[in-house]
Amino acid sequence: MxxxxxxxxxxxxxxxxxxxxxxxxxxxxxxxxxxxxxxxxxxxxxxxxxxxxxxxxxxxxxxxxxxxxxxxxxxxxxxxxxxxxxxxxxxxxxxxxxxxxxxxxxxxxxxxxxxxxxxxxxxxxxxxxxxxxxxxxxxxxxxxxxxxxxxxxxxxxxxxxxxxxxxxxxxxxxxxxxxxxxxxxxxxxxxxxxxxxxxxxxxxxxxxxxxxxxxxxxxxxxxPRSLGRRDSALATVSWRTPEGAWQRTESATPTAVVADLAARFSGEVPGLTVTRPTLEDVYLEMIGGAA
Amino acid sequence: MTTTETETTARAGAVELAVAQGGMEVRQFLRSREQVVFTLAFPAIMILVFGSIFKGTIGEGVKFTQYFVTGMIATGLMTAGFQALAIQIPMERDRGVLKRFLGTPMPKWVYFAGKVLMVGVIAVLETVILLAVSSLLFGLKLPDSPAKWLTFLWVSLLGITACTLCGVAFSSVARTGRSAPAVVTPVALILQFISGVFFVFTSLPVWMQNVASLFPLKWLCQGLRSVFLPASFGAHEPGGSFNLPMVGLVLGLWCVLALALCLTTFRWTTKRDG
CATH class of the missing domain: 3.40.50.300 (P-loop containing nucleotide triphosphate hydrolases)
Structure with missing residues (x-):
C-alpha cells in the first residue's frame, strides 16, 4: 500500500x-x-x-x-x-x-x-x-x-x-x-x-x-512555479523615458535589458519594474482558453 | 497556532457514544428557550385552557378533564416524537449537520440514538408536568392500580416509539428545513382533530372515525383512555371495549412500517447535494 x-x-x-x-x-x-x-x-x-x-x-x-x-x-x-x-x-x-x-x-x-x-x-x-x-x-x-x-x-x-x-x-x-x-x-x-x-x-x-x-x-x-510554463515565460521590463512616457519590452534575458537601461540612464532607471506572469495570469488564460 | 503534540483521547465505546450524543441533543434542546417553553408546557397550557372552558362531566360523574388529559398526553407524545423530529431533522440536514456526521467514523445509528434519548427525556418531562398541573388544578384522578400504571407505561412506550419512528420517516418528506413546519404541522393537527384529542371520539362522524383508525394517534388515545377512565367507559368505545390488544397491534404495526421507511428512505444530504 x-x-x-x-x-x-x-x-x-x-x-x-x-x-x-x-x-x-x-x-x-x-x-x-x-x-x-x-x-x-x-x-x-x-x-x-x-x-x-x-x-x-x-x-x-x-x-x-x-x-x-x-x-x-x-x-x-x-x-x-x-x-x-x-x-x-x-x-x-x-x-x-x-x-x-x-x-x-x-x-x-x-x-x-x-x-x-x-x-x-x-x-x-x-x-x-x-x-x-x-x-x-x-x-x-x-x-x-x-x-x-x-x-x-x-x-x-x-x-x-x-x-x-x-x-x-x-x-x-x-x-x-x-x-x-x-x-x-x-x-x-x-x-x-x-x-x-x-x-x-x-x-x-x-x-x-x-x-x-x-x-x-x-x-x-x-x-505553482511552473504551471503554464510561467517559469520560462518572457519577463516584461517597463520604465519611463526622460520625456515621461511609459516604455515596455518583453525579454527572455531581462537582466541584460536592465543592465543596458542602467548604462543608458547612467544610474537609476525611472519607474523600473520587471515582472513575469503571475499564477493568476496563467490561470485566467487557461480557464479562458477552456471556456 | 502551535505544533504541540499532546496526549490523545481513546474512542468512546458505542453505548457511551450514544449516551453522549443524547446528552448533546438534550443540552441543545434545553438551551433553546422557545422550544423548551412551547414543547414542555404546551400540553399543560392546553389543559389549562380546555379545563377552564369545559367544566362539565361526560357522564357517571367523570369530569371532562379526565377525558381530555388522555388526548393531551397523546398529543404531547406525538409532538415530542413525530412533530419535533420531522421538523428538526430536515433543518439539521439543511444546516449540513447530518452531512458532517456522515463524514466522521460515528456509527450512523448513534445519531438516531441521540434523537431517541432526547425524545424520551422530553416526553417524560412534559407528561409529568401535564399530570401534575391537571391533578393540582382540576382534580385529575391518577391511575389507581399497578395494572393501570403498567398499561399506561406500555401504551406510552409503544406510542412514543411509533411516533419517533414516524417522525424520522417523515423527515424525508420536507425538501427543505424551511418548508418542514408547513409540511408537518397540518398532518399533526388533522390527526388530532379526527383522533379524539379535542372531542369525544365517538361523537365524530363514523367515516372520520374510520380514517382515524388507520393512524396511530387514535389508538394511543384509546389505550390511554383505558387507563384514565373507569372500566365501564369501555362500552362507549366504537368496538364496545378499549380493545387493548388492538391498540398494541396497530401501534406495533406502525413501528414496523415506519422503521422500514426509515431504513429505505432516510436522506443524510439535501437534494442539491446529489
Whole structure:
C-alpha cells in the first residue's frame, strides 16, 4: 500500500442529468503532498472532492483514497472497514454545519469521541486560534471563526488525509496567514492535503502541486512555479523615458535589458519594474482558453 | 497556532457514544428557550385552557378533564416524537449537520440514538408536568392500580416509539428545513382533530372515525383512555371495549412500517447535494 499514492483517480466521470459535471479526470496525490485544485465555480471541483470523500457516487472511473474505494466504504453494511477508513480521513466541507446552541469546546470534545486516536481538544482549539472562544456558543462566532471550528473538527481525529474545500473563504488577511501556518504545520507532520481554493496566492503559498479544473476536466497539473510554463515565460521590463512616457519590452534575458537601461540612464532607471506572469495570469488564460 | 503534540483521547465505546450524543441533543434542546417553553408546557397550557372552558362531566360523574388529559398526553407524545423530529431533522440536514456526521467514523445509528434519548427525556418531562398541573388544578384522578400504571407505561412506550419512528420517516418528506413546519404541522393537527384529542371520539362522524383508525394517534388515545377512565367507559368505545390488544397491534404495526421507511428512505444530504 505504500507504493500506492494517497489518492488515485482514473477516468472519473459524473453527470447530473444531461450535464457532465466531471468528464474524465485523472489525478494522483502522493502521501504527504499538499495538492491544490483550482477552477471556476461549477467546474467540477466540489463534485470531484465529494466523490473522493465518499459523499457522492461516480458514474464511471476508478477511485482509490488511502487504498480504499470511498463508495464501497460508504455503502450500508460496510461496517468496521468503513469506520477504519473514516478514522483516517478528515473533511472540511465547503458549507459549515452549525450546532447553534453548543459551545466550541463542547462540539470539539464531542467529535473527539468518534476517533480512536483523537487529538487533545484543547490543543486543537488552540491550534486553530479559538482558545478565547472555547465557551462561546457556535452561533455567536463570526464567519471566519466558524470556519476555524470546521477546520478543528476536520483535524481532531488526526487524519492521514485532509480534504479542505475552500477553507479560507471569509477570512481576513491575517486569519488567512495564520491558517496557512497551520496547514504548513500539518504538512510537516506528514498529513496529505487536498485543497480547493479560489485564492491563487493561497495555492501558491501552500501547494506542492496545483491542478486546474475547468468544465469537468483537469486541464493542467504542475508546481505553482511552473504551471503554464510561467517559469520560462518572457519577463516584461517597463520604465519611463526622460520625456515621461511609459516604455515596455518583453525579454527572455531581462537582466541584460536592465543592465543596458542602467548604462543608458547612467544610474537609476525611472519607474523600473520587471515582472513575469503571475499564477493568476496563467490561470485566467487557461480557464479562458477552456471556456 | 502551535505544533504541540499532546496526549490523545481513546474512542468512546458505542453505548457511551450514544449516551453522549443524547446528552448533546438534550443540552441543545434545553438551551433553546422557545422550544423548551412551547414543547414542555404546551400540553399543560392546553389543559389549562380546555379545563377552564369545559367544566362539565361526560357522564357517571367523570369530569371532562379526565377525558381530555388522555388526548393531551397523546398529543404531547406525538409532538415530542413525530412533530419535533420531522421538523428538526430536515433543518439539521439543511444546516449540513447530518452531512458532517456522515463524514466522521460515528456509527450512523448513534445519531438516531441521540434523537431517541432526547425524545424520551422530553416526553417524560412534559407528561409529568401535564399530570401534575391537571391533578393540582382540576382534580385529575391518577391511575389507581399497578395494572393501570403498567398499561399506561406500555401504551406510552409503544406510542412514543411509533411516533419517533414516524417522525424520522417523515423527515424525508420536507425538501427543505424551511418548508418542514408547513409540511408537518397540518398532518399533526388533522390527526388530532379526527383522533379524539379535542372531542369525544365517538361523537365524530363514523367515516372520520374510520380514517382515524388507520393512524396511530387514535389508538394511543384509546389505550390511554383505558387507563384514565373507569372500566365501564369501555362500552362507549366504537368496538364496545378499549380493545387493548388492538391498540398494541396497530401501534406495533406502525413501528414496523415506519422503521422500514426509515431504513429505505432516510436522506443524510439535501437534494442539491446529489
Amino acid at each position: 505504500d507504493d500506492e499514492p494517497a489518492i488515485r483517480v482514473r477516468g472519473l466521470r459524473k453527470a447530473y442529468g444531461d450535464t457532465a459535471a466531471v468528464g474524465g479526470v485523472d489525478l494522483e496525490v502522493a502521501h504527504g503532498e499538499v495538492f491544490a485544485l483550482l477552477g471556476p465555480n461549477g467546474a467540477g471541483k466540489t463534485t470531484t472532492v465529494e466523490i473522493l470523500e465518499g459523499y457522492r457516487r461516480r458514474d464511471d472511473g476508478e477511485v482509490s483514497v488511502l487504498g480504499v474505494d470511498p463508495e464501497v466504504a460508504q455503502r450500508r453494511g460496510a461496517g468496521a472497514e468503513a469506520k477504519r477508513w473514516r478514522d483516517r480521513v478528515g473533511i472540511v466541507l465547503q458549507g459549515t454545519g452549525e450546532f447553534d446552541e453548543l459551545s466550541v469546546g463542547e462540539v470539539v470534545r464531542h467529535f473527539a469521541r468518534f476517533y480512536p486516536a483523537a487529538d487533545d481538544p484543547a490543543a486543537v482549539i488552540e491550534r486553530v486560534g479559538l482558545s478565547d472562544k472555547v465557551r462561546a456558543r457556535t452561533h455567536t462566532l463570526s464567519g471566519g471563526q466558524k470556519r476555524r471550528l470546521d477546520v478543528a473538527l476536520g483535524i481532531i481525529g488526526r487524519p492521514e488525509l485532509l480534504f479542505l474545500d475552500e477553507p479560507t473563504t471569509g477570512f481576513d488577511p491575517e486569519a488567512r496567514r495564520e491558517f496557512w501556518a497551520l496547514i504548513r504545520d500539518l504538512q510537516a507532520g506528514g498529513t496529505t492535503i487536498l485543497l480547493t481554493t479560489h485564492y491563487l496566492e493561497e495555492a501558491e503559498a501552500l501547494a506542492d502541486r496545483v491542478g486546474v479544473i475547468a468544465r469537468g476536466r483537469l486541464i493542467a497539473v504542475d508546481t
